[in-house]
Amino acid sequence: MSTAQNLSFVLEGIHKVKFEDRPVPEIQNPHDVIINVKFTGICGSDVHYWEHGAIGNFIVKDPMVLGHESAGIISKVGSAVKSLKVGDRVAMEPGISCRRCEPCKAGKYNLCENMQFAATPPYDGTLAKYYVLPEDFCYKLPENLTLQEGALMEPLSVAVHIVRQAGVTPGQSVVVFGAGPVGLLCCAVATAFGASKVIAVDIQQQRLDFAKEYATTSTFMPGKVSAIENAERLRSENGLSAGADVAIDASGAEPSVHTGIHVLRNGGTYVQGGMGRSEIQFPIMAACSKELNIKGSFRYGSGDYKLAVNLVASGKVDVKKLITGTVKFEEAEEAFTQVKAGKGIKTLIAGIDE
Ligand SMILES: [Zn+2]
Ligand SMILES: [Zn+2]
Known part of the structure; x- marks a missing residue:
């Protein structure tokens, strides 16, 4: 060799x-x-x-x-x-x-x-x-x-792009589904952007244990109940009776997508970052009647890598x-x-x- x-x-x-x-x-x-x-x-x-x-x-x-x-x-x-x-x-x-x-x-x-x-x-x-x-x-x-x-910087740029797509602003509440590398980095970037509540959701306890210590204000383990019930519990546990401002999916899992739509407030923003099955069932009526902004996010674009490097260099993201x-x-x-x-x-x- x-x-x-x-x-x-x-x-x-x-x-x-x-x-x-x-x-x-x-x-x-x-x-x-x-x-x-x-x-x-x-x-x-x-x-x-x-x-x-x-x-x-x-x-x-x-x-x-x-x-x-x-x-x-x-x-x-x-x-x-x-x-x-x-x-x-x-x-x-x-x-x-x-x-x-x-x-x-x-x-x-x-x-x-x-x-x-x-x-x-x-x-x-x-x-x-x-x-x-x-x-x-x-x-x-x-x-x-x-x-x-x-x-x-590559996965961080993916997260920067997702959080930019979501248009996270200071004081907002952000729920992130999936506490793998990209989900965790979304939590960190949302925190750096000034979100006041950042909630990580995952079905693996060890991932939530990690997320608890890393750039989140709380974590949530979904129960074996409907997406609507999980969304209701997430809201009440986090003082979000009207719903969250932003939901980000970094898992690609169908139940996460459902819960994400139901956890949002009227006029909230949903961003799909995770890639799972190519087709799923979707709560389209809730999305319509709450007038949600629904966006995709793919890789990274202009300025994302530059911001990723800056966020780490300035100590805002670890x-x-x-x-x-x-x-x-x-x-x-x-x-x-x-x-x-x-x-x-x-x-x-x-x-x-x-
Ligand atoms: Zn990658
Ligand atoms: Zn081209």
Whole structure:
């Protein structure tokens, strides 16, 4: 392995992974940089590809490098690069938009029609020694941020986008369904945005125990009763008789969606961030008669990574607490096993030379 130029962690088929020495990426555009990847977080989507070989219509047909939550050190810069230099430590935004389509031109590049996103077939991910990105998709880490924290900028940006979609303002009450990494980070961002009540909902007690100590004002374990009854109890336990201002789903679970709609006040805002089954039953009458604002949220867009870095650098959001442990690159598959088993919050995979 030591003689390998660009050792990569490749998914070949369901539960079939291998280490492969791939060519070192080259600078194609004068604005490109090459990054020596140092830490990569593993999330549900990576595990889903590893377990099922597909997510919806995205099917892994050819071997694909996994990973998309990374930070690293710049090892080479293109001739036109002005914002970065060799040796800079950066968080890597792993989706390159085309810059030409209508959503791109409208400033919503996360909705790009020609997105090239890491570890979404057919595009290779970041679990390799080297990765190439345009300079504007790299975010220089301030002195007080570690590269491990840098790897957490990806899920934090997902949360920043969700909370921005929700338009959370100071003094509001926010209920977050799902206390996994993104749900917890939504709680943290909502708190940073000035929410006065932040309630985490989950069906796993150990996740709620963690959430209790992390950026929430209270937690809620749904009972085996109807969504309406759970919503009523959540409201009464939290002094929200009229309902919550904002409900965020970071679970993708049908009962969460139902409870989320019922927990809201008239005119409240609901944001769907979690991805579960592609179709579910939906309490459309409540949504209509309460005149709810219902929005989706997908990945991250303009300014989200920048704000994520700022929130951590300024001490408003703590991502360190979410890091459960780090495995060696050679033991990358172990991180997948841990995520699948629901062990801890976020497991990182170290770069080749770490
Ligand atoms: Zn992810
Ligand atoms: Zn585009």
